[in-house]
Amino acid sequence: MDNPKSQPPPPPLTLDNLGVIKVLGKGAMGTVFLVHDTFHDPCALSPFALKTVDKSSFPYSKPDAERRARWETTVLSRLRHPFLPTLLGFSETSDILCYAVPYCPGGDLNALRYTQSDRVFSPCAIRFYLAEIVIALEHLHTLGIAYRDLKPENILIQQSGHVTLTDFDLSRSLTPNKNLNSLEFYSDPGTDYLPAQQTEYKIFRHIAKLVRLPNKKYTSTTTTTARNGLRKVKSARVSPVSRRNPSSFYERSNSFVGTEEYVAPEILRGEGHEFSVDWWALGVLCYEMSYGRTPFKGKNRKETFKRILMMEPEFIGKKSALTDLIGKLLDKDPTRRLGYKRGASEIKEHEFFDGLKWDLLTEVVRPPFLPLRDATDLTEVKKGGINITEYFEKLKAPPSPLWSPSNDDEWRSNVSLTEF
Known part of the structure; x- marks a missing residue:
């Protein structure tokens, strides 16, 4: 690296x-x-x-x-x-x-989605944007960088119509775990926080443990709307608290960071996380592009976090390659999540991307949207x-x-x- x-x-x-x-x-x-x-x-x-x-x-x-x-x-x-x-x-x-x-x-992918019919993207557009995002994340992971803040607002559209990821202040560099007994961590930017903030972090850890119940279906959803019709979504870019948890091939971060509706369950549970949190966020993004809302949105932050921990995503209509992809990306067990074992290669091999020429994506001259x-x-x-x-x-x-x-x-x- x-x-x-x-x-x-x-x-x-x-x-x-x-x-x-x-x-x-x-x-x-x-x-x-x-x-x-x-x-x-x-x-x-x-x-x-x-x-x-x-x-x-x-x-x-x-x-x-x-x-x-x-x-x-x-x-x-x-x-x-x-x-x-x-x-x-x-x-x-x-x-x-x-x-x-x-x-x-x-502009960003969120603003672009609101210009679409029913505020959702077509499967073809989803396939194009997801493919480019997968390649971008693959490159970051190759450099040993976990992005940790994937969301529509951080995906910008270039003049060419291709995507660019932005905002890397929540990213983190992870190193191979060569010696489990003497693991040295890169420090997260901003690990020096007030004791009161660390105490509240521990309190939420206790709340997360209390809601580790069998999966339960929720049918109600709530959204709020801004003056221009764009959905208001809150964020949980929370103070990182670093610890050691040497139990995988890469060092694991225990920082509690991310965006509320995109936070992976292992972050909430305090189990430590790796690159797989980016594949979880990709699943949430794919769901939002398909249905116009995120899959675990609750009435408030606490309920949203509970849903992330407890409920499965709900799909409308017949099963398809797209819903299968989303389901495999949103596996709450990071070790079973698509992309955990072989990274982006697993995602590229999914049937939703059958026939896609990955090496020719940069040469596409007519993307779904040209600004x-x-x-x-x-x-x-x-x-x-x-x-x-x-x-x-x-x-x-x-x-x-x-x-x-x-x-x-x-x-x-x-x-x-x-x-x-």
Whole structure:
């Protein structure tokens, strides 16, 4: 596995040369802008996304947030893949830390789903997007990286119509478990948390044990809707608490992280987890693309977690290769889950992908959706705009758009167990 420290440093960004075209959104770790290099690209023919982190307003403790941001840039610097972003540049001042990645004008998969009939994708579209996501995850796992935050909002559509995974601040590097008695772990970004947070983590572990009951079917579902019709979904990006659990071929992480409706049962049970959590999340994603909702959504976070632990996904209509794939990805036992033994190879061999030419996916010229560049992007360029440094100097209040292009949607907003 590549050593992150052996990677060359990213090219520096000259902040005074970066002109803001518009705010793409605001997330847990910072604000994302669409910018262009006013010196080398004055007409903004090749804009890019700039993720900036204001050091004075970190959502967590300052050391943790800074560690998470630096960890994400470390991961990005290692990526060289058509379905994953690359680090275009990096810069840091006493006030902000920022890094550049390619711009994806097609928005995210959640926003795209809401443009579809009945807010679901066709089986052909599902097959295309799932295949590209499988290949992207396969590459990450080859590098020893567990992604751990797969969800529609983190799947962006490139100008070409192909996908790109984004947001790697919850990812983690896992190393082969060569010596079970003296296992050394890579530390999770942000493992230094207040004792109160660790206590609440232990309390939820107790709750998880109490609900380990035989599988029970639930028929009721609840959803909430934002002003623009997009479904509001909350998130459980919870404080990691690391422990040692040397019981597999790879080290296992015990961090309680992820997005509420996509969290794998082994994370909730505190059993330790590996790459298989990404295949679980792929199953949840596939279900949402097929039915327009996630399979275990409850009235609140506690009920959602109980459903993840207790109930099986409910399918409508006749069994098919697609429902079989979802069922095998959503096996609550990670050792029996599709992808556990041989990784992505097992998933590629499933009948849902029969006939798919995996090595030719990058050459597909007519994906299910081709984005058009918004002409309004150039409005600020024509006005002259402001550079990124001036933006932070003049606009102290946080921008209103959200990080997900699914604006006005709470999109699985960041929370912790203190909200229970």
